[in-house]
Amino acid sequence: MIKITPTGVAQTFLSVRAPGKSPCSLRPPSMNNEPRLERSRRNLPHWVLNGSCYFITFRIRSGVLTPEERLIVLKRFQEGDGHFYRLAGVVIMPDHVHAILRPLDGYSLSRILKGVKGTSARLINQHRGIQGTLWQDESWDRIVRDEAEFREKMLYLAHNPVKAGLVGCIDDYPYCYFSPEIN
Numbered sequence: 001m002i003k004i005t006p007t008g009v010a011q012t013f014l015s016v017r018a019p020g021k022s023p024c025s026l027r028p029p030s031m032n033n034e035p036r037l038e039r040s041r042r043n044l045p046h047w048v049l050n051g052s053c054y055f056i057t058f059r060i061r062s063g064v065l066t067p068e069e070r071l072i073v074l075k076r077f078q079e080g081d082g083h084f085y086r087l088a089g090v091v092i093m094p095d096h097v098h099a100i101l102r103p104l105d106g107y108s109l110s111r112i113l114k115g116v117k118g119t120s121a122r123l124i125n126q127h128r129g130i131q132g133t134l135w136q137d138e139s140w141d142r143i144v145r146d147e148a149e150f151r152e153k154m155l156y157l158a159h160n161p162v163k164a165g166l167v168g169c170i171d172d173y174p175y176c177y178f179s180p181e182i183n
């Protein structure tokens, strides 16, 4: 297995682990049979083309999401992938969500966020048997300007559950997704 160094060259940039633990990557070795750097060069540029890729964050209004509720949010994000946006990565934390995505033609980021927040809130409210506002109205977003920033943000996503002490290795966190296109 390969671990991260500051240069990141020829490394799998999504390898994330807690300090002192053995390295791990996001995918089983069977999916990593192509040289990683080659894959990155071929697959990354279209993600960051024309300033069309966004790093987004939104937060729960109060309380936390149960594991089951985190799966509901994850599923909503994955269901929109290929229809309204291309999803590079998403991590559902107990009280907030980070995602990196590229809207498809004809879909604005605000419309996408409204959709994913609205539908996930409705499903979670149903699950809880309550009504009310789940997410904070505001979402935070920024354009991912280049490949370096894309890599940095993807790593940031993958580090979240490890940094929060929820798991020792991102592989062990079920409430996240990273596109197999990216390695």
Ligand code: NI
Pocket (backbone or CB within 6 Å): 093, 096, 098, 160
């Ligand atoms: Ni976070």
